[in-house]
Amino acid sequence: MNQDYTEIVKDHFFHPRNVGRLSKPSGSGTVGNPSCGDVMTIDIIVEKNIITEAKFQTYGCAAAIASGSMTTELIKGKTITECKKLSMDDIIKQLGGLPKEKTHCSNLATEALQKAIKNYQKNS
Amino acid sequence: MKQVYMDYAASTPVDSDVVNAMMPFFSETYGNPSSTHKHGRLALQAVEDARKQVSSCFNVDPETFLFTSGGTEADNLALKGIAFQHLPKDLGKGPHIITSTIEHPAVLQTCKQLEAYGYSIAYLPVDEAGLIDLDQLEETITDDTQLISVMYANNEIGTIEPVEKIGNIAHKHNVLFHTDAVQAVGKIPIDLSKLPIDLLSLSSHKIYGPKGVGALYHMKDITFDPLFQGGGHEQGKRSGTLNTPGIIGLGKACELSQKRLTKEISQLQEMRDYFIKRLFEIEASTLNGHPTKRLVNNIHFRFKGIEGNALHSLLDEKGISIATGSACSSKKIQASHVLLALGLTPEEAISSIRFTIGRLTTKEEIDYVLPIVKDSINHLRSISPLWKSNK
Numbered sequence: 001m002n003q004d005y006t007e008i009v010k011d012h013f014f015h016p017r018n019v020g021r022l023s024k025p026s027g028s029g030t031v032g033n034p035s036c037g038d039v040m041t042i043d044i045i046v047e048k049n050i051i052t053e054a055k056f057q058t059y060g061c062a063a064a065i066a067s068g069s070m071t072t073e074l075i076k077g078k079t080i081t082e083c084k085k086l087s088m089d090d091i092i093k094q095l096g097g098l099p100k101e102k103t104h105c106s107n108l109a110t111e112a113l114q115k116a117i118k119n120y121q122k123n124s
Numbered sequence: 125m126k127q128v129y130m131d132y133a134a135s136t137p138v139d140s141d142v143v144n145a146m147m148p149f150f151s152e153t154y155g156n157p158s159s160t161h162k163h164g165r166l167a168l169q170a171v172e173d174a175r176k177q178v179s180s181c182f183n184v185d186p187e188t189f190l191f192t193s194g195g196t197e198a199d200n201l202a203l204k205g206i207a208f209q210h211l212p213k214d215l216g217k218g219p220h221i222i223t224s225t226i227e228h229p230a231v232l233q234t235c236k237q238l239e240a241y242g243y244s245i246a247y248l249p250v251d252e253a254g255l256i257d258l259d260q261l262e263e264t265i266t267d268d269t270q271l272i273s274v275m276y277a278n279n280e281i282g283t284i285e286p287v288e289k290i291g292n293i294a295h296k297h298n299v300l301f302h303t304d305a306v307q308a309v310g311k312i313p314i315d316l317s318k319l320p321i322d323l324l325s326l327s328s329h330k331i332y333g334p335k336g337v338g339a340l341y342h343m344k345d346i347t348f349d350p351l352f353q354g355g356g357h358e359q360g361k362r363s364g365t366l367n368t369p370g371i372i373g374l375g376k377a378c379e380l381s382q383k384r385l386t387k388e389i390s391q392l393q394e395m396r397d398y399f400i401k402r403l404f405e406i407e408a409s410t411l412n413g414h415p416t417k418r419l420v421n422n423i424h425f426r427f428k429g430i431e432g433n434a435l436h437s438l439l440d441e442k443g444i445s446i447a448t449g450s451a452c453s454s455k456k457i458q459a460s461h462v463l464l465a466l467g468l469t470p471e472e473a474i475s476s477i478r479f480t481i482g483r484l485t486t487k488e489e490i491d492y493v494l495p496i497v498k499d500s501i502n503h504l505r506s507i508s509p510l511w512k513s514n515k
Contacts, residue, residue: 013434030509036470037459059508061433061434
């Protein structure tokens with residue numbers, strides 16, 4: 001690949017988990033701008049303060065897609081409090097690292113997640 | 125895994141005949157062409173033979189060509205060499221140089237530097253296909269204009285500019301005309317004895333020659349300042365010991381290119397048109413650039429809802445090498461200046477990729493690549509929040 005992506009990044013890029021939208025999400029968040037080359041949407045279902053279901057969509061590069069996929073994997077089964085603490089570095093660590101110029105891609109995933117959580121808290 | 129190279133506009137494989145021609149000039153005929161002893165004379169003879177090979181491709185005299193380190197140096201030499209003949213303070217307010225917004229960075233960044241030095245540069249816009257407006261060109265010329273520099277054919281979208289008409293307008297107003305022909309050479313017949321071109325840049329590694337060598341064509345009576353001060357090689361126009369093996373390689377590459385030109389043009393054009401036709405089968409696909417005034421090896425498309433770098437990564441993983449126009453910087457993706465100049469939105473520009481085919485490309489390769497491209501686009505669209513099929 002053109003970037004030095006880890007095998008974990010490649011796996012999540014070629015076989016992304018939890019792709020799509022949820023029909024009745026507890027919360028959803030979209031961040032980014034197509035003109036900047038990145039858009040990320042994350043939908044979550046929250047039951048008893050725990051994220052039980054999550055889906056994502058990404059318009060962006062391999063790192064952005066892998067970050068979206070990894071984020072949805074990480075948050076399932078976790079409490080809202082735990083998910084609020086999820087940082088860009090946590091995602092990068094789980095992906096086995098990202099090329100320096102691609103680190104902002106994982107930030108997009110955490111931003112979309114935080115927006116989805118806020119959206120859930122506003123709705124509930 | 126099968127490897128398919130479709131980035132011939134970036135570089136080409138060196139032809140085996142070129143390699144064979146170069147080999148004796150590393151360890152056998154290694155003398156400095158500037159030396160007057162036999163070792164030097166042999167090297168000089170070979171360099172002058174190569175100069176003839178290059179110049180005869182363009183139907184002009186050998187002394188109109190000087191060798192450089194590549195297309196970038198040739199562009200820098202043409203623009204700065206002409207500009208530096210006069211200090212900006214001794215010139216009127218300009219524009220001193222007229223160029224286009226879709227030039228290669230070798231021209232654009234040189235213009236930016238000249239602007240920083242006080243020269244005035246006019247950048248001509250292009251239409252949605254990448255062509256400059258000839259009326260606008262003529263209106264932009266003033267008594268202060270020294271040089272017009274417009275590329276022969278664009279490196280990204282392959283649009284072929286009307287160089288003959290540009291040159292005629294330039295000469296009507298006593299202005300010099302330089303063209304960056306790095307992508308055009310080997311794909312378009314260029315007869316410099318008939319064309320109104322004063323300076324022309326070319327590069328060896330785009331025509332199956334080695335990297336690190338190029339040439340600048342300059343009409344006999346043109347004077348320009350050298351970029352390098354030194355031993356006064358190339359009639360004082362380009363100091364620096366001649367890159368003998370590279371120059372021999374460029375000479376041979378030019379000769380082969382000329383020999384194969386007619387056949388290669390028709391072969392490439394047929395494959396290009398087939399490739400384009402098949403890519404149009406993909407929903408929401410658009411050809412960037414001009415439908416007909418287009419390099420025979422250029423296929424530049426945008427696909428709605430996907431990001432070009434992601435497609436590039438997928439194809440790369442499948443062994444297929446292509447190009448995107450956008451570069452990923454720390455915060456956001458930089459869309460190609462060429463695509464934006466056509467009037468594309470940043471989103472459209474970022475959704476674009478370039479295939480460039482060449483001498484070793486086969487129809488079988490195109491048929492191998494097509495379903496992989498389609499699957500990859502479907503994969504990315506299935507993930508994309510921006511994609512909604514109309515089917």
